[in-house]
Amino acid sequence: MQPVASPYARDLDQNPANFTALTPLGFLERAAAVHPDRLAIVHGVRRQTWRETAERCRRLASALNMRGIGRGDTVAIMAPNIPEVVEAHHGVPMAGAVLNALNIRLDAPTIAFMLTHGEAKLLITDREFSGVISAALAQMTGPKPLVVDIDDPLAEGGQLIGELDYEAFLAEGDPAFPGLPVTDEWDAISLNYTSGTTGNPKGVVYHHRGAYLNAIGNIMVWGLAGHPTYLWTLPMFHCNGWCFPWTITALAGTHVCLRRVEAGAILDAIERHGVTHLCGAPIIMTMLLNTPNKLTEQGRRIEMMTAAAPPPAAVIEGMERMGFHITHVYGLTEVYGPAVVCDWHDDWDTLPPAERARLKARQGVRYPVLDGLMVANPETLEPVPADAETMGEVFMRGNIVMKGYLKNPKASEAAFKGGWFHTGDLGVLHPDGYIELKDRSKDIIISGGENISTIEVESVLYRHPAVLEAAVVAKPDEKWGETPCAFVTLKEGADATEAEIIQFCREHLARFKIPKTVVFGPLPKTSTGKIQKFVLRDRAKGGGSADA
Structure with missing residues (x-):
């Protein structure tokens, strides 16, 4: 006997009136339609409204389309937090392509790997990074992408190495280009490479559905309302800026770009532009x-x-x-x-x-x-x-x-x-x-059979008034197997001895968690600012200094 279909399964199909694929691209269209004259982007003396920003994004998508770049193609961008990166987050997927925002702190071999592995068809690059990009292009093993230069007035040094500059490329595009419709929300929207501290980095692929949902999730958990003024202290190349290029656009907020993340520049931007939100x-x-x-x-x-x-x-x-x-x-x-x-x-x-x-x-x-x-x-x-x-x-x-x-x-x-x-x-x-x-899992210290959280020890170290930065790793020990070894950077003008640091820890930690060794000096970091604990582990094994 055939089961009787539920009435909810009959004559209630998806159709264009009741279903569209989730994508953050609609956020830009709404911002420009509802708040066309609201300030969208600030960069130095440059100001863009949402009407102007939407037109530029459509020009970018159209120019890519006319160059034969579309669905499933990779477009890479090498630039700091400037307006062109905000535009790429909308214009590249509007063309059906996949955005690969490159880490500006990486070396040429790593960039060459990413451009080759991601099969970039076009590379938008800021003038200041012409040296490392030229070296990376020379080291690529596959077809080389078309190169488009960003000639940012705030860039320091560098040369124009591309076939044309970004403004000329946009001039090729149509400001009324509607973009390619997103028919499948599972389609890739961006490619982000992991830090790659061991071997080649892995290429993490995002889809339109996830980008839309996390952009909305940011609004929900942060209680965002109205039109926030958001300062770009978080790199847009890092997880697509935690999806905030789409989040702030959804709210027709203002993107305040910051080419260099420095304390003075941050504080100045907060006061000058009335910044309400930032990440970092x-x-x-x-x-x-x-x-x-x-x-x-x-x-x-x-x-x-x-x-x-x-x-x-x-x-x-x-x-x-x-x-x-x-x-x-x-x-x-x-x-x-x-x-x-x-x-x-x-x-x-x-x-x-x-x-x-x-x-x-x-x-x-x-x-x-x-x-x-x-x-x-x-x-x-x-x-x-x-x-x-x-x-x-x-x-x-x-x-x-x-x-x-x-x-x-x-x-x-x-x-x-x-x-x-x-x-x-x-x-x-x-x-x-x-x-x-x-x-x-790779950082936990097991000393005499006891698990020691390096995070717990580091939290205590940061409470010491002389400590600027701290990292704790395992140091091999004949008796205990491993013991905590602390690497510490002191604040400018501050002073502390190994004995003083250890005594401070003794006052706040169980005995087995106290670092047995303290090494002073700068801490090695990845291109995204993460402390390279694998380097410190090697130093701890050799008993060397922070500069080893």
Whole structure:
């Protein structure tokens, strides 16, 4: 007997009137239609309205289309946080192409690998980076892309190396070009390469659906309303700026571009342009805390979203004293940037500052647009108890998880094993359902059978008044197997000895967690500003100095 079909399954099909593919491209169309004369982009003396920005994006899409670049083709861009990168986030996918925003701090061999691996058909490059781009193009093993120069008046040095410049390229395009319709929201919208600290970086592929949802998720978790004025301190090449090129456009806000991320420039932009929101890694907070200049405008709260390494509670507390309200998020390149937020409870406002900062340093709960988040045994996927002590790996799943790694099915399969995305991060689950990172699986220190979270030790080090930056790694030890080794950068003009640092830790940590060695000096960092712990581990094995 045939089952009777539900009435909800009959005559209620998808059609153009009730279904369209999710894509962030509609945000630009709406901003230009509803707020055509509102300020969209600020860059030096340059000002663009939303009408002008939409026309330029359509010209870019049209020019790409006329050059035969369209669906599934890669368009790379090498530039700092300038208007052309905002435009590329809309104009490139409007042509059906995939945007690959390159990290401006990378070396020529790595860029050459990315351009070759991603099969870039066109490269838009800022004049200031002509040297490294010329070297990368010479090292490419595949067909070379058409090169278009950005001749930014604020660029320092460099040469024009392309076939034509960006403005001439836009002049080829039609300002009324409607763009290619997105018929499948699973289509790729961007390509982002991981840091590649070991071997070649992996190419993380985003789709239109995920970009749309995470852009909306940012609005939801940050309480964004009205027309925010957003300062670009977070690199747009990093996870597509955590999807904020689309988030701010959705709200017809103002993108304040910042070519160089320096404390003075940040503080000046905040006051000059009335900045309401900005994002950045904890290093940005440390930079602002240690600048002699302070904001002169009092009484106006500035919202800051931070991620990357868990911010030390002392840093959060210091920033909030300066008038910044910190929202802590957590994510990875593979999940479009932030996917977890330390969702704040109003009753926490009555707690002492140090306790508020400690709670805010936790990673938190899933974004509303993330389907699943758990801390579990990495082998069995059995969730750990919510006791704030049992460590497990952090797992995620849902619509804001990447499509996979480009041309790397083996890595994609491993990342998605068991139907969850394996982050490689270790953490605990608190009784209130909030997760807290304890370490990367490769960074945990096992000393005498005890697990030591390097993050916990680093948080204590950051509380020392002389410490600017700190990183802790395992140092081989004949008796204990491993012991904590601290690498510390002191604040300018500050002084501290190894004995003083160790004594400070002794006052705040269990005995087995205290660093046995402290090495002073600058910390090695990746091109995205992350501390290179693999370098420090090598130094710790050799017992060498920070400059080794």
